[in-house]
Ligand code: HEC
């Protein structure tokens with residue numbers, strides 16, 4: 378199998394799953410860059426809250442059968458089912474919109490994530506996965522429901538199938554409502570800060586950007602670590618069956634998401650930074666925290682895969698798709714990453730490329746995080762890689778990255794750091810060495826997320842030119858090279 382994959386595997390179906398989602402996100406980001414009406418408006422001074430250390434771990438689920446309320450219980454007109462959206466650019470009030478349900482229902486694909494399991498593509502995936510055996514319909518398959526509906530434990534899935542049609546409903550991101558619903562509707566609720574709501578009522582703190590990323594990446598990266606939740610795992614088998622490859626990046630996905638809130642920057646990290654951040658820092662802040670937190674999630678997932686005898690390993694979806702899905706040419710050989718052995722796919726090209734500036738200047742470098750990474754990548758590509766050992770290393774590096782994410786969650790990026798990263802990204806374009814698709818795509822997302830800092834001040838002609846060029850190159854690669 379190995380020699381066949383390395384030799385001349387042609388990917389007829391791969392263009393339909395590789396990068397399609399990310400390309401559509403790029404198109405919409407690029408559209409927004411030129412839409413001056415949406416960016417750079419200043420926001421009123423943010424609310425303040427007493428500063429205390431941020432909590433960053435989502436409460437562990439209990440494992441007991443919980444009574445979820447379902448999205449319908451949030452939808453009353455007086456609660457979250459009103460109409461209209463607020464314009465956050467002008468003078469957003471600190472009030473919630475009260476139309477969250479309506480926005481979710483009409484504009485947010487999360488509300489359709491169950492119904493798409495009846496679509497042609499889902500049917501095709503299910504049929505391919507069955508490999509000629511009896512087909513489990515996608516809308517009944519736990520492997521699909523675990524991400525396309527409210528995440529629950531396996532026993533919970535069995536007794537609460539009535540919740541499936543909600544898709545990714547309110548409780549997927551705000552936590553199981555049984556613990557908080559009675560308090561939530563009292564006047565006392567509004568006086569509680571987000572930490573207390575989480576600690577005492579399991580109402581997840583989505584204002585903490587690290588936790589917010591952890592919530593999203595549970596489905597958008599995957600998670601096999603919570604023994605109280607059914608595994609959420611997008612592996613190469615499902616991708617080969619037709620599922621889009623998951624290529625998540627927090628800042629751009631947050632931009633694309635049909636928000637039902639205005640950001641409250643002063644409460645992002647429990648107001649640890651003084652002065653409090655401004656809302657225009659959102660993209661840069663989410664980029665930095667998000668890159669580190671998703672990389673950490675990817676390593677946790679990798680570790681759990683290595684530990685589970687039921688999971689294929691090494692898992693192809695963790696490596697560069699083009700390592701196998703193209704005929705070997707001299708140009709491709711030149712795409713070799715430092716330390717990569719020829720004939721072995723490069724590991725971790727999506728979650729780890731372009732992350733160096735966030736890892737390097739840190740004192741943790743003493744512990745050799747960059748080195749650890751290098752060794753880890755090399756080991757993953759070695760024929761003697763051993764599952765328990767890799768799992769252990771993977772968790773250790775993952776934990777370090779999570780700590781770094783926690784630091785970024787409290788500080789964001791300074792203007793100086795942003796400028797340095799932008800300069801470096803532009804400089805990279807003059808480097809004649811051929812670049813891998815993942816690397817270029819991450820570069821695109823980095824430039825677009827960071828250049829928006831402080832309105833469009835840094836969206837220089839240079840940056841715009843680079844973004845246009847990258848987009849053309851990325852699209853051309855998907856359209857012609859890989860058929
Ligand atoms: C690890 C979580 C996860 C699992 C498991 C999962 N999905 Fe998905 N699925 C997603 C995410 C996230 C997207 C959106 C991808 C994007 O745009 O980045 C998606 C997108 C899709 C789409 C495309 C929607 C569109 O309109 O483009 C289909 C169809 C689909 N999934 C079906 C399935 C089926 C069938 C299964 C089970 C075999 C499954 N999914 C398992 C997370 C998952």
Ligand code: HEC
Pocket residue numbers: 448451457472473474475477478479481487545546547548549550551582583584589637638639641
């Ligand atoms: C995909 C994840 C996700 C889903 C699904 C989701 N939310 Fe949210 N919601 C968030 C995030 C992230 C925020 C912003 C952080 C914050 O302010 O708490 C937010 C903010 C809110 C706010 C504003 C809180 C504030 O203090 O300003 C309300 C109200 C809300 N959501 C209600 C709902 C309701 C009702 C539903 C279901 C119809 C829902 N949400 C579904 C992620 C989600």
Ligand code: HEC
Pocket residue numbers: 398401486487489490493523524525526527528545549550589592593594595596597630631633634635
């Ligand atoms: C419970 C699982 C789950 C969680 C949690 C979740 N998502 Fe999703 N998300 C999905 C699935 C499944 C889809 C695909 C839905 C579809 O295409 O109909 C999706 C689609 C999306 C899309 C549309 C992508 C596209 O290609 O158009 C965006 C943007 C998105 N999610 C952002 C987020 C963000 C930001 C968060 C965290 C605040 C989040 N999601 C949390 C499962 C989840």
Ligand code: HEC
Pocket residue numbers: 382386387388389390391394395613614616617618619622693694695696697698699700701702722
């Ligand atoms: C180590 C080599 C290897 C890597 C890396 C790899 N694949 Fe594959 N892929 C294969 C092999 C072998 C097959 C054929 C067997 C199968 O269907 O599983 C295949 C099949 C596929 C197919 C079905 C092709 C068709 O014509 O029906 C798709 C789609 C696909 N892969 C996508 C991807 C994506 C996307 C990535 C990156 C996330 C990736 N692959 C990474 C080896 C690889």
